[in-house]
Amino acid sequence: MSFNLVILERQDAIGKITLNRPERLNALCRPLLQELRGALEALAEDRSVRAVVLTGEGRGFCAGQDLSEPALHEGAGIDEEVALSLDRYYHPVLLAIADMEKPVIAQVQGVAAGAGCNLALACDIVVAGESATFLQAFTRIGLVPDCGGSWILPRLVGSARAKALMLLAEEVPASEAERIGLIYRCLPDGELAAGAQALAQRLAQGPTKAYGLIKQALKESGAEGYGAQLDLERDLQKQAAASGDFREGITAFAAKRPPRFSGS
Ligand code: LHQ
Numbered sequence: 001m002s003f004n005l006v007i008l009e010r011q012d013a014i015g016k017i018t019l020n021r022p023e024r025l026n027a028l029c030r031p032l033l034q035e036l037r038g039a040l041e042a043l044a045e046d047r048s049v050r051a052v053v054l055t056g057e058g059r060g061f062c063a064g065q066d067l068s069e070p071a072l073h074e075g076a077g078i079d080e081e082v083a084l085s086l087d088r089y090y091h092p093v094l095l096a097i098a099d100m101e102k103p104v105i106a107q108v109q110g111v112a113a114g115a116g117c118n119l120a121l122a123c124d125i126v127v128a129g130e131s132a133t134f135l136q137a138f139t140r141i142g143l144v145p146d147c148g149g150s151w152i153l154p155r156l157v158g159s160a161r162a163k164a165l166m167l168l169a170e171e172v173p174a175s176e177a178e179r180i181g182l183i184y185r186c187l188p189d190g191e192l193a194a195g196a197q198a199l200a201q202r203l204a205q206g207p208t209k210a211y212g213l214i215k216q217a218l219k220e221s222g223a224e225g226y227g228a229q230l231d232l233e234r235d236l237q238k239q240a241a242a243s244g245d246f247r248e249g250i251t252a253f254a255a256k257r258p259p260r261f262s263g264s
Helices: 030-045 078-099 115-122 137-141 149-157 159-168 174-179 189-204 208-219 226-241 244-255
Strands: 006-011 014-019 051-056 104-108 111-113 125-129 133-135 185-187
Touching: 006 030, 014 030, 014 189, 030 078, 051 189, 078 115, 078 226, 104 115, 104 189, 111 115, 115 133, 115 149, 125 174, 125 189, 133 174, 137 159, 137 244, 149 159, 149 226, 174 185, 185 189
Parallel strands: 014 051, 051 104, 104 125, 111 133, 125 185
Antiparallel strands: 006 014
């Protein structure tokens, strides 16, 4: 597989994947998600790689779903397209991270919004620069959290905070994210890359098998299972994507104006 929308690098025992659409704040389109899945699978299979870093090129980590993707603008069937995107393009990426038998570190600079926020939180350890922000952007466009958000957020920060984050869609600065346990560590911007690299180096020298087993144990600690929750999120997202408010949200975004939600 050749890579254009992600950069795949290997250095010693560390694999690094960089989302590479900086002009769109690394928004996630289907081709990018396919490459991301391919890169994750390549690193999963490479026994010489023992830790993985996921980051973004440019001033943002990832702005979530590419809201200009043609499939979201084709009118009838938009809900089906959203559900299909989750099933076919997002879930394989998230499961590749969850199933990866080595630690994955998210190195977050700038904004991590919507699916981009939950992509970062799906990683095993999240480190962020002090100017980074985490944003459950979904309700801003009339959608519900997907990409494992409803699974991971209550586990990280408790139900009260998780609900507020998801309902209010407010930006959480990295320092606050560290304080409430949303992420592992907030670092000075100038130390982010070196900090993530040092963590990866340490993990790459650690008990890789044990790390894989720890990930398995944590993954199976939920009552219904991660896959079932992803399926549930898909079904709910399909309903949200059929709403008038989603249509308004995406139209307002394109017109660069605040949305006027009607509750429809
Ligand atoms: C973008 C995006 C973007 C395209 C910035 N798309 N271009 C949904 C449906 C289907 C399946 C799966 O799951 C999902 C879940 C989701 O992810 S829904 C949530 C989608 N994401 C958002 O709603 C966030 C939208 N973006 C924003 O609110 C802002 O751009 C943030 C707060 C992220 C950053 O704001 P700024 O730092 O002020 O940057 P900007 O808005 O000026 O963006 C820079 C450029 O990137 C700009 O393009 P332009 O041509 O004007 O320079 C944006 O249009 C573009 N961009 N996000 N998601």
